[in-house]
Amino acid sequence: MALVQIYFLFFGTLGLSIVLYRLSSAHPLSSVPGPYINKISKFYGSWVSASGKRHILQTALHEQYGSIVRTGPNEVSVLDVAGAKEALRLPRSRFYTQRSVHGLVNLAGSAHTPRRRRWERGMNAESLAEYDESLMVTTQKLLGYLNKSSGEAVDLCEWLNSFIYDFSVDIAFGEPMETLKEDKSRTAQFFHSIENGFKNMSVLGQTPWLFAFANKFAPRKHPMFGSELAQRRIARGTTKRDLFYHLIDEEVPEAKPPMREVIADCGLLVSVSLTTPSVLSCLFYSMLAQKQHYEAVKAEVDARDETLTAVVAANYPFTVACINEALRLYPPTPTSGQHEVPKGSGGQTICGQFLPEGTQVQVPLYAMHRRPEYFSPRPNDFVPERWLDGSLDLTKDAFMPFSYGPANCVGRNLAWREMLVVTVALMREFEMELPKGFDLDAWKDSFQDFYIATRPPLPVILRPRA
Known part of the structure; x- marks a missing residue:
């Protein structure tokens, strides 16, 4: 005793x-202000993250405490534009780098640069042009399957998930997938499992030491995502220059990167691409909730008579403004990932506060994009006109949907191409409306932050246009 x-x-x-x-x-x-509970432990942050409402908490904290808030014993959140840019130039935190298999997002410093270079070859203008054929084929498949549900309410989120998955696997591994034609109850389970993986990352990311423990001792129930696809890709050989081709450096016979890293990167593309359906769902929700914007986009699309291959942003300014506004209100990563003041740097001053080595720094993009100082008036409303006529206050430097700095989203141009082409294609093909009795506020409030943004089903009634 x-x-x-x-x-x-x-x-x-x-x-x-x-x-x-x-x-x-x-x-x-x-000297950094913040609530006592956050200064004591990150367990409260884990609890909030498990609810999917971390973006709401971060917004409230900055409204109360200002541009820089202490959100953990050794963590701060930064909302000032200049401070955010400094923070996003910092290396990624230990949460990313301690993982056993490193994709691009898990790397920092000298390990990140050569891998990023291979990614940039796979995402440059020449490569995107090569991926366009797959994008057009997959888009036509999407339209064909949706036409079979004419007059019915379909879950647009679910169909967009299948579309992006099929396209992403094709350009990553050179293998067309057919989840668009599969039973949606099966595909929903698959996409739900991916979202659960991000949810676990979001919760454990608040306590990196706990993530390290789980990563080391938790049983592996599934093989590494993409392993079978990669094996088939190797056996098949190169039939087209897909992302696998660039990541494995097929043009350089010596010094091949480890296969596990290549598979991790291709799997990363497929998983992170699911942020695109999230943004598109929020876009169509916002336009259908305010039909004047839907009608304006439809008129702009109807005024152009060109193939989908010829669709470029310059010809669709209002459509682009609507996509920008959806990205602003519903960013793909609402509270972004953690960065860290590196060891040996002597610390760094951000927003007038000195941050010692090892301090974790986060930039909550959801809160940044709704800050009245940067987007006024009506910072919480869908107002695409703010991107066009200059009559509204708009700080474009505060708009960071694809992050900022050396670790920004390398696939941002691909994501933009996907969003623009799919939006134009759907607007040309269908008349759309939300079902009677659809609760607009409930859908908006169901937006969740599990590192990536997730959203509930979006029932939309589609009717082919004459």
Whole structure:
């Protein structure tokens, strides 16, 4: 009994000492404002992340405390544009780099640069032009299957998920997929499992040491995503220059990267591409909720008589403005990932606050994009005109849907191409409306942040246009 009491006394004293230190003026982040519960532990952040409402909490914290907020014992959140740019130039945090298999998103510094270079070859203008054939074929398949549901309410989110998955696997591994024609109950389970993976990342990301423990000891229930696709791709050989071709450096016979890294990167493209259906769903929700915007996009699309291959952003300014506004209100990564002041740097000053080495820094894009100082008036409303006529306050530097700096989204041009082509194709092909009784507020409030944005089903009634 005495031994048990000693243990309780020891760990109780240790825990109390840690709490008092984190709340004291001796802590290097003591001058950064924030709620006491966040200064003590990140477990509250994990609990909020599990609810999918971390973006709401971050917005409220910045409204209360200002441009920089202490969101953990050793973490701050930055909302000022200049400070955000400095933060996003920092290396990614330990949460990314401690993973056992490293895709591009998990790398920093000298390991990131050569991998990023291969990705950029796979995402340059020449490569995107080569992927366009697959985009056109997959888009036509989407239109064909949706035409079979004429007059019925279909879950547009679900169909867009299947579309993006089929297209992404094709350009990543050179293998066309057919989830568009599969039973949607089966594909929904698959996409739900991917979202669950991001949810686990979001929750465990608040406590990187716990993630390291889980990553080391948790049982592996599934083989590495993309392994079978990669094996078939190797056996088939190169029939077209897909992303696999660029990532494995097929033009350079020596010094091939490890196959596990190539598979991780191709799998990363497929998984992260599911942010595109999220943005498109929010776009069509916003346009159908305010039909004047839907009608304006339809008129702009009808005024152009060109093939989908010839669709370019310059010819569709209002459509592009609507996509920008959807990206602003519903960014693909609402609270973005963590960055870290690197060891050996001597620390860094951001927003007038000195941050010592090892400090975790986050930029909540959802809150940034709705800040009245940068987007006024009506920062919380869908107002695509703010991108066109200059009559509304707009700070374009605060618009960072694809992040910023050396670790920004390397596939942003591909995502833009997908969103524009699919939007134009759907607007040309169908008249759309939301079902009677659809709860607009409930759908908007169901937007969740699990590292990537997730959203509920979006029932839309489609009718082929004459």
